Amino acid sequence: MHISLQALKAFESAARLGSFKAAATELAITPTAVSHHIANLESRLNTDLFHREVRKITLTPSGEYLSQNATSGFKLIFAAIEQLSQANNQVRITTTSSLAALRIIPALEELNNAKPHLRLDISTSETLDKQLHTLPVRLGNSEEVNKADIIKYERYDMFAANAQQSAPRLDKQVTLYTSQWKNNALPAPPLTQWLKINNLSDSCFKVKTFDQELFGINQVLANKGAVFCSKTLVQPYLDAGLLTSFNNQEVESKLCYYIPEKSRFETSIHKVVIEWLEQLLT
Amino acid sequence: MHISLQALKAFESAARLGSFKAAATELAITPTAVSHHIANLESRLNTDLFHREVRKITLTPSGEYLSQNATSGFKLIFAAIEQLSQANNQVRITTTSSLAALRIIPALEELNNAKPHLRLDISTSETLDKQLHTLPVRLGNSEEVNKADIIKYERYDMFAANAQQSAPRLDKQVTLYTSQWKNNALPAPPLTQWLKINNLSDSCFKVKTFDQELFGINQVLANKGAVFCSKTLVQPYLDAGLLTSFNNQEVESKLCYYIPEKSRFETSIHKVVIEWLEQLLT
DNA sequence: CACTATAAATAAGTTTTACTCAGCTATAAA
DNA sequence: TTTATAGCTGAGTAAAACTTATTTATAGTG
Numbered sequence: 085m086h087i088s089l090q091a092l093k094a095f096e097s098a099a100r101l102g103s104f105k106a107a108a109t110e111l112a113i114t115p116t117a118v119s120h121h122i123a124n125l126e127s128r129l130n131t132d133l134f135h136r137e138v139r140k141i142t143l144t145p146s147g148e149y150l151s152q153n154a155t156s157g158f159k160l161i162f163a164a165i166e167q168l169s170q171a172n173n174q175v176r177i178t179t180t181s182s183l184a185a186l187r188i189i190p191a192l193e194e195l196n197n198a199k200p201h202l203r204l205d206i207s208t209s210e211t212l213d214k215q216l217h218t219l220p221v222r223l224g225n226s227e228e229v230n231k232a233d234i235i236k237y238e239r240y241d242m243f244a245a246n247a248q249q250s251a252p253r254l255d256k257q258v259t260l261y262t263s264q265w266k267n268n269a270l271p272a273p274p275l276t277q278w279l280k281i282n283n284l285s286d287s288c289f290k291v292k293t294f295d296q297e298l299f300g301i302n303q304v305l306a307n308k309g310a311v312f313c314s315k316t317l318v319q320p321y322l323d324a325g326l327l328t329s330f331n332n333q334e335v336e337s338k339l340c341y342y343i344p345e346k347s348r349f350e351t352s353i354h355k356v357v358i359e360w361l362e363q364l365l366t
Numbered sequence: 367m368h369i370s371l372q373a374l375k376a377f378e379s380a381a382r383l384g385s386f387k388a389a390a391t392e393l394a395i396t397p398t399a400v401s402h403h404i405a406n407l408e409s410r411l412n413t414d415l416f417h418r419e420v421r422k423i424t425l426t427p428s429g430e431y432l433s434q435n436a437t438s439g440f441k442l443i444f445a446a447i448e449q450l451s452q453a454n455n456q457v458r459i460t461t462t463s464s465l466a467a468l469r470i471i472p473a474l475e476e477l478n479n480a481k482p483h484l485r486l487d488i489s490t491s492e493t494l495d496k497q498l499h500t501l502p503v504r505l506g507n508s509e510e511v512n513k514a515d516i517i518k519y520e521r522y523d524m525f526a527a528n529a530q531q532s533a534p535r536l537d538k539q540v541t542l543y544t545s546q547w548k549n550n551a552l553p554a555p556p557l558t559q560w561l562k563i564n565n566l567s568d569s570c571f572k573v574k575t576f577d578q579e580l581f582g583i584n585q586v587l588a589n590k591g592a593v594f595c596s597k598t599l600v601q602p603y604l605d606a607g608l609l610t611s612f613n614n615q616e617v618e619s620k621l622c623y624y625i626p627e628k629s630r631f632e633t634s635i636h637k638v639v640i641e642w643l644e645q646l647l648t
Numbered sequence: 649c650a651c652t653a654t655a656a657a658t659a660a661g662t663t664t665t666a667c668t669c670a671g672c673t674a675t676a677a678a
Numbered sequence: 679t680t681t682a683t684a685g686c687t688g689a690g691t692a693a694a695a696c697t698t699a700t701t702t703a704t705a706g707t708g
Binding site: 169 | 426449
């Protein structure tokens with residue numbers, strides 16, 4: 085007994101819409117074809133699926149049962165196809181608020197001009213949806229993650245608003261913003277090493293922490309103290325002359341941005357986006 | 367973009383089996399056909415679904431995604447079809463242990479001879495599986511259930527083993543088994559009315575209850591006292607001369623056997639079984 | 649009460665598709 | 679090198695899916 089999938093689909097539509105005609109419209113065929121399909125299905129299953137009433141069809145118990153299962157089944161299948169189709173020109177990047185706000189979102193317009201066909205959207209939700217086209221850019225420990233996945237090693241330094249004209253005065257305590265990650269597994273910002281390299285004592289600073297670098301950077305832009313953070317994040321502000329590092333020496337950190345299982349993203353669209361990201365963070 | 371369901375099915379099989387050839391075998395077509403289908407699918411979705419390696423195919427991430435969804439979707443659909451096909455010659459009756467053991471199961475062989483194509487099985491589980499082909503036969507209150515659903519009104523009487531040769535001697539207390547339902551909503555067996563009609567006093571009896579009539583009936587068959595129970599259940603034993611009612615007067619009860627929403631069972635096979643049941647319990 | 653409109657069924661013919669066959673490629677194993 | 683295997687390609691074909699025209703049954707309408 086070989087049942088036809090097209091007949092099943094016709095039945096599913098007709099059952100859902102309650103009409104052969106409506107089903108025919110949905111499937112872009114004639115009502116006659118739907119009628120044929122369903123008659124065929126009924127004879128093969130050896131059971132009635134619809135009661136034929138005047139200008140109206142109603143499901144038999146068997147029809148009801150098959151309809152429910154067919155509808156859920158086809159829904160699953162076509163939703164996946166829909167995803168695949170969209171994946172052809174859509175990429176969603178999920179990443180930290182800071183990287184999104186300070187680097188990616190400001191660069192989006194330029195990307196959009198360069199690749200107008202590409203739909204890129206950004207998500208900073210923690211609950212990473214395992215959508216097909218979602219590209220996660222995470223902050224991680226460069227000693228632990230796969231080297232090939234890393235797109236940017238993080239270097240740290242202290243920055244303050246250029247408006248201050250000079251290095252923060254060390255004769256009175258300067259407020260220094262830095263980060264304390266919610267995720268304990270992440271290496272802390274290398275503040276101690278940086279102080280040592282630059283021959284500074286932590287007594288010079290009143291350290292305040294946020295769980296996201298973004299907040300400290302915003303404080304500093306508002307001319308409130310200094311921030312010890314990843315150079316990657318403030319690069320545009322350095323370039324624009326809004327922030328400066330006052331010739332202190334920057335330090336390496338164990339932190340890096342990486343894309344888990346980067347090599348898995350092999351469709352052309354993903355490659356384009358990854359390449360763009362790598363270039364952006366160079 | 368119109369994607370073919372057959373192509374999808376071919377892809378699903380190939381993905382699940384990891385081979386075009388195996389998929390071809392499963393679908394009873396040639397490997398070439400599978401290859402065509404998948405090439406077609408890939409071009410329509412504009413994405414690769416398989417990596418072609420030597421004598422081996424592996425899924426791309428897109429293929430993996432589609433495969434998982436397609437497999438679940440088709441599984442749902444074909445499981446429903448399987449059910450429907452089976453429903454064509456299979457009926458499961460769920461009912462009380464007593465009715466099953468005393469009336470239905472003993473009659474099964476005869477039914478099987480009369481209708482050899484029919485697969486009937488009996489379930490006494492309380493958790494009624496809402497399978498498509500399950501026919502519930504319940505004990506209910508005839509004043510509450512739909513009249514059209516009733517297949518047998520219950521009449522009650524006292525029965526004892528014929529081996530006793532005479533009515534239970536009333537000069538010493540006779541053990542009388544009767545039922546006390548677990549389900550409080552069910553009317554109790556009409557013992558009081560029966561005693562009244564037959565001018566008997568309950569002091570003549572030592573009443574013991576089981577939650578299923580079957581147990582009391584079995585006691586009596588073992589020549590241990592008398593049972594006050596539904597005539598329907600003991601009819602075969604009366605006919606066989608194993609039990610007798612000693613010319614007491616039977617009484618009506620509110621109890622009845624019924625099939626909820628009987629009219630919904632409209633397939634020929636269900637009708638056959640219902641008719642057989644009604645005849646059996648006449 | 650005829651008349652129109654509607655939803656589906658039926659019959660017959662047409663188009664499309666899914667499929668097969670023959671031949672080809674690449675490669676692993678003998 | 680030879681053989682066997684898994685899949686690909688192209689062309690032709692059988693089967694299916696679909697259409698048009700016609701019919702049936704009936705609800706709604708003037």
